[in-house]
Amino acid sequence: MLTTLSTSSLPVDQFRSDLHAVCGSFQVEPAASRDHLRGAVAHEARGGFEFAHVAKDAQSIRRDRSNIARDGAEHFFLIVQEEGRALMSQRESVSMLRPGDLVLIDSAEPSEFTFFGSYSRQLSVHLPRMELQKRFGDALRGGLFMPRSDHTTLAIIAVLAKAFQPNNNPTQSSYLGEAMYGLLGSMLFANGTPARCIDADVGNARLLERAVAYIDANHTDCELTIQRMAVDLKASSRQLQRAFTSLDITPTEYLLQKRLASACEALKQQRMTENKTFISTIAYSVGFNDLSYFNRLFRATFNCTPSQYKDVNADPGPGCLPM
Incomplete structure (x- = not known):
C-alpha cells in the first residue's frame, strides 16, 4: 500500500458531498439500502501531484451524463486500487481491480465502480485533461487497465511512492511529473493497440x-x-x-x-x-x-x-x- 486512511461511519449523503467536493459529481449506492457507510474522502497535494483518497463499503459508485454535466470534467483519474476489489467499467472496458492494479478513467465519460458492499480503497491521481491531450492526442482514452504485474504499473507505483516521501523539492517534483507522463505514454501506446485496456478476464x-x-x-x-x-x-x-x-x-x-x-x-x-x-x-x-x-x-x-x-x-x- 502507498498510503493509509482513517475511516468512520458516515451518512451516505455526507460521503456523496465529500466525494463531489474532491472528485466531482457521482451517484453513490450504499450496500443493503443502508443510510450510513464506512468510508472517508481526503485530498492532498504531494510531489507536484493532486491526490484523492477514497474509501467506502458501498455497493457501487457511478458517474453518468447528468453527473458529468454538473462539473467541468477537467481531469483524467489515474486510480490505484489500494485495498479490496472493484469491478470497473468505462466504454467497452470492464476490469476487476485488485490491490496494486491501475486504471485510467476519463471524467468526461460515464463510468461505474462496483464494490459488492465490501470495503474498498482507491488512490486517485488527478491529471489535467489539457496537459494529457497536448501530449497524447487521439491516443488518450479512458478505461485503460494495467495489472499490478505489468512493469509499467510497477514503475508508476514507484514514482507515486517517491512523491509521497517527505521533503520533495520543486525540481524533484518536476522530474517526477515528467516520469509519470512518460510512463502514461508507455501505457497508451503499448503494442499500438487498445486491446491492453480490456482485462484478459x-x-x-x-x-x-x-x-x-x-x-x-x-x-x-x-x-x-x-x-x-x-x-x-x-x-x-x-x-x-x-x-x-x-x-x-x-x-x-x-x-x-x-x-x-x-x-x-x-x-x-x-x-x-x-x-x-x-x-x-x-x-x-x-x-x-x-x-x-x-x-x-x-x-x-x-x-x-x-x-x-x-x-x-x-x-x-x-x-x-x-x-
Whole structure:
C-alpha cells in the first residue's frame, strides 16, 4: 500500500458531498439500502501531484451524463486500487481491480465502480485533461487497465511512492511529473493497440456483473437456484463459479448474503415501526423456505438469534452485516 486512511461511519449523503467536493459529481449506492457507510474522502497535494483518497463499503459508485454535466470534467483519474476489489467499467472496458492494479478513467465519460458492499480503497491521481491531450492526442482514452504485474504499473507505483516521501523539492517534483507522463505514454501506446485496456478476464468480469445484478433483483425468490440462474444468464454453473472467484465467494454464498442482508433490513424496520411480523414471515419473504435453516445460519453469521437482533436498540455496526 502507498498510503493509509482513517475511516468512520458516515451518512451516505455526507460521503456523496465529500466525494463531489474532491472528485466531482457521482451517484453513490450504499450496500443493503443502508443510510450510513464506512468510508472517508481526503485530498492532498504531494510531489507536484493532486491526490484523492477514497474509501467506502458501498455497493457501487457511478458517474453518468447528468453527473458529468454538473462539473467541468477537467481531469483524467489515474486510480490505484489500494485495498479490496472493484469491478470497473468505462466504454467497452470492464476490469476487476485488485490491490496494486491501475486504471485510467476519463471524467468526461460515464463510468461505474462496483464494490459488492465490501470495503474498498482507491488512490486517485488527478491529471489535467489539457496537459494529457497536448501530449497524447487521439491516443488518450479512458478505461485503460494495467495489472499490478505489468512493469509499467510497477514503475508508476514507484514514482507515486517517491512523491509521497517527505521533503520533495520543486525540481524533484518536476522530474517526477515528467516520469509519470512518460510512463502514461508507455501505457497508451503499448503494442499500438487498445486491446491492453480490456482485462484478459473480461468475460468473467461481465458475467459477474450480470450475475450480481440478477441475484440482487431475484434473491427473495424461494425457488431461485444457481442452476436456474445459469440457465437464465445463458452460462454454465462452472462459469458462474469461476466468475465469483474474484470476490472470494461462491454464487451460493453471495445469494445467502443478500438474503441475510434483506432479513436484517426487515428486522430493523420491524423494530422501528413496532410491527408484529413473525420471524418466519420475514424468513420466507427474503427467500428462505426452511425456518430452522434460516435461524441456524443467522446465528452463525451474527452470533445472535433473529429475535435478539430485532430487539437491540442500535445498529450492530458496519462489520456485522454480511453485505
